[in-house]
Amino acid sequence: MLVAALICTALALVSFVVVIVTGYTLGLVVMFLLVAVAASLLVIDMSAKRHPTGRHSAGDR
Structure with missing residues (x-):
């Protein structure tokens, strides 16, 4: 999970660099989605x- 978050x-x-270079609004939207x-x-x-152990562990019963 941590690796996936770092990749995102x-x-x-x-995409932020692409937004700065090209000025595309779509890149800005993609950047915010990736941050989310x-x-x-x-x-x-x-x-x-x-x-x-997860929420439904055997010790909770």
């Missing part, structure tokens, strides 16, 4: 580290 962040940075995906992946990764 790197792609967002690349990277942020959600990081949140999922952090919550998974807090609950390594």
Whole structure:
């Protein structure tokens, strides 16, 4: 998950450079989408580290 978030962040940075060079609005939209995906992946990764066994573990019964 962390690797996927880093890849999304790197792609967002690349698209940001493309936006600066070309001025395309589409690149800006793609950049914000990639940042949102990277942020959600990081949140999922952090919550998974807090609950390594998952929400429905055998100890909860």
